[in-house]
Amino acid sequence: MRLKLVSLLIILSGLSACSTTEKPTKNSDSINSSANALQNQATSADAIYKLALNRTGADKIQLLYSARDAAISEQSWPLLENICNELEQTPSVDKIQNRLYIAYAQKQQNKNDQALVILQSLDGQLKQPEHFAWHQYLTASIYASQNFPKRAAPYFFRASETANKNSIEIPTLQQTLWNNLTKLSSYALERFNRGSVIQQGWVNLALYHQVYANSGVELDQAINNWRRRYPGHPATAILPEQDETLTDLAPVNIERLVVLIPQSGANQRLGDALKAGVLAALDNQNISETLFLDENLTTEELTAQFTELNPDFVIGPLLKANIDKLAQAKTLIDTPTLHLNTFDGERLSLQHYFFALNPEHEVQQALEHFLAKGYQKPMLLAPNNANGQRLIDYFNIQWQRYSETKPEVGFYNDNKDMPNTITNLLEVDKSKQRIKTVKSLFRQEVESETRSRSDIDAIYILGDAVETRLIKPYLDVNVSTFAQRIPLYASSKSHSKQIDRTDKGDLEGLYFTELPWMLNSQIKQHNLRNQYNTLWPENADISQRLFAMAYDSVSVLSDIRQLSIMPGNKFTGLSGKLSVNTSGHIERTLDWAQYKNRRIKAVQLETKQPVPLFMQSANEANSTQTFN
Template identity: 85%
Template sequence: MRLKLVSLLIILSGLSACSTTEKPTKNSDNVSNRTNALQNQATSAQSIYQLAQNRQGADKIQLLYSARDAAISEQNWPLLEKIGNELELTASVDQIQNRLYIAFAQKQQNKNDQALVILQSLDGQLTQPEHFAWHQFLTASIYASQNFPKKAAPYFFRASETATKNNIEIPQLNQNLWDNLKQLSSYALERFNRGSVIQQGWVNLGLYYQVYASSGVELDQAINNWRRRYIGHPAFSVLPEQDEMLTELAPINIERLVVLFPQSGPNERLGDALKAGVLAALDTQTINDTIFIDENLSTEEIAAQLEEIKPDFVIGPLLKANIDKLANAQTLIDTPVLHLNTFDGERISLQHYYFALNPEHEVQQALEHFLTKGYQKPMLLAPNNANGQRLVDYFNLQWQRYSETKPQIGFYNDKKDMPNTITSLLEVDKSKDRIQTVKALFKQEVENETRSRSDIDVIYILGDAIETRLIKPYLDVNVSTFADRIPLYASSKSHSKQIDSTDKGDLDGLYFTELPWMLDSQIKQHNLRQQYNSLWPEQIDISQRLFAMAYDAVSILHDIRQLSVMPGNQYSGLSGKLSVNTSGHIERMLDWAQYTNRRIKPVQLETQRPVPLFMQSAGDIQTIN
């Protein structure tokens, strides 16, 4: 979990308190008076820092200290790092504390690799408990900010143990530790259930929180037992009141549900598909009343209907413009809501969640698989439009977190442009030019075969079903026959049940991600699929996917609160394995499938959490699960 800036300002204020101070002397009083007089001439961290450049000795050091405090207050992290580096050249400065400041400033600028190098360089030098506690806390914070709770946990534990034993105050330590624990699975927690009483207390509290989440009575009893066993434990400061914890974990009781779908306008057909999914899911629920409202009504009309209905939960809207409209009017601020799209603004309520068939989820899943397989040079093929550009940009941004190599990117404008794009990327055109040059040197016929570049080790296609069926043959004929076959992958856009029903094309060997609902062999609800096919045999692909999404949206409501406070948990739905991240967005893990002999078969492809570059460069390259 990323730490809040306000919390970190408090943290560095506390870090200042652990520095070694000298007894005041007459000379130091004079220095302080001169420094105060100089500071009155400056109004910002930068101006104080500039004053320090014109001073020498103790005056300069005191001004640098003041500039450092001002930089923290202003959140001027580059300046804080610069000041720290300058103070490092002064022998009289507490170098351990100063390097902790530098590491913190680097972390705030996402220079995580540099920050970890500094923190690791301090190992063996942390003789003061204060320094050790802050060192462990900052290290844990870096891992936690990168969403590696398992890696962060041991550092959090050591920081908590040292702080408790030595009465060291580290603001936000206990809350951040607890937030980190809630992201671990029960299996991971069990592996940490050892060591000191402090560590075991934290771990057992996390286990109680998970194991008894669905039983209020048992959770209440477990927490009472924990309180008696771990009297004085630092977790008491973050342990919620029992009523609050029970409320946080209790399933939501929904008697009256409102569904906001487009029931008019150009997106009415999408609303019909969503409505069918909701109605199918309601057959398995105990919700008494479900009311459908057209999301295209005015804000005032929707607000009036909601005031009259007083729903326990709302699903929708679907369209981003309508989500923005209701968010700006705060129409749903007091009601639990599962929006059916992403939201770019600030989350206005912890009761608000966001569920979208986000293609970025598939791109992330494919990227993590590529890294697990050890691929170093991926090639991406995408349409030259806004969606293609967005997904390629996302892949590039994420890839840079884990690899120093750059993917090869090919954008095509239309089907006529595809051959040129592919031959250029694979450098087949250069091979053909070389062949022509050799032929020109000889009168007799020269046997030849084009060669494609050999460094590309995986190809990812981001086109739709028709485009993929055109691209695949071009790739087959342009890759050297004597070279290793390059694995081909695609997203769910490449798969169409409509097209597959008449022509699977020459897609043999292609891997792709897809919703379980779209893969007949992966569906557990066979009767539901049979009913759907009999009612809507000609439904287009987007309607089928929206049906699955709406079905899951209703089915997940009962557990959504627990999923949101325990991000490691998953719900297996028609649209994939679903989890809720800390910002309230539902993330999806899709199934893998492969075209084999003109048939589609499910496959299990290995995927592990990749190790970021900043951890690799710091010498910390263990596999992270």
């Protein structure tokens, strides 16, 4: 009974993490102290609840939270439902999370029809992945408890996919999903053997257990094959641990490598840069044979080549259109592959990975630094084009997960538009108008100086190298001379080795993220850099970055399986510190540098994993609650 209660508390603590209540006000300490003092007078969930009903404002909310947790501990489901209904009347409470609690309380009372009505009413409102995962899990659990395993299965699959993709912890999800699959016939399982790679992994594992149920040796062999095909799959949690060799963590053995890059057409120059990086990296690898294919060949031609060559691993293609065409034909579905771009479709295999010089990685890194520094109001400047809009949208969406403030955003159409954009954002134009008004009131000369707004605490430039060099001086002259200097940041697009040869002065003080390969002081492979500079002294910045990316693509292959199974591990490469997320995409952490005294200096800037708003609220609430 004790073990069951502990498990229940673990489950519902995950649901509590979905809270998005408002942050406490400046008087939160006194409010929490008051709520705690009142709570100490009560010894049960019902007593705390009754105390809450006689209070108002933040005191009432804190007591209701405490009553809710106490009701869960006591497994008082009717009371939990009443408490949540009371909380629902409070404007600052997350309605979605609270209704999920009500549905859970009703499910525990066998009010399954009522619980399903609530869950169905939330369709279309589940914007946060945490809400969606728990919604799908609760719906599946209700159907499973009523012995409708086929109806429950799609909800379980979606819960598992969302939890896996977003690193959401639902402690009993995998085991409950597996128990549900064991109730399905092989015919029903075959009908579910489609969709995402997560869903197919679950179904194939269940089919193996049915087909080889009476043959332990064949079942072990089938499960080992399953592990190799689905490394890092969430179903691994329900498999017995392997004490001998951990096949999941074994390095990839590559005898024959095939590299797909553009070797014809408009992007051949990019292919040449990639090929140079691959060849440079092969000097340090134990790969017997490497073959280069033109990714612009037809699907039929490439399929025939792969059938004949039977590679152990494939790197490429580079172009999204060519990744799409091979995905549609399922040409590489059974071949471990590291694509050299992102992929928007459904991942076909857990042996497929995606590596791109994705600017969103840098935006995320800058955002995490801003939050670590406690910046409240960053200002973003970007070109008014598709790329600028995309990066600003990405920053805004991510920022809203961690902060209640909104960043200031400015788009410029061209070089001539930059001054107006900056003066409007900093409200210098309003200061000038005020000065003009004051001067009109006096005949004698009035000394004046424009003021810029004081709430902006960081500026992030998302322009290219030329644009950044034009923007920086405008910012220097439009920020009040008597105001604290606003720190300026930029992405790697602001840095050009070619332009920097003759012009660094205009960027004094600017911080920016960059590949270690592009910062000579940050790489250990000095001989490689010297050889590169000798062979290609005039190479464009994009060619240099693609060289580094291709070099890392080969170098990371032996570790890529371990990186995908053990999130948080990093590989140090020319293009940054690399890790693999649960969707198979390689994420990069770049180096920070600063323009200082007409030189580029490597710097260490504070960065840490930010706490989402719903977790901030949960942490603050938990810190004020006492449990019986």
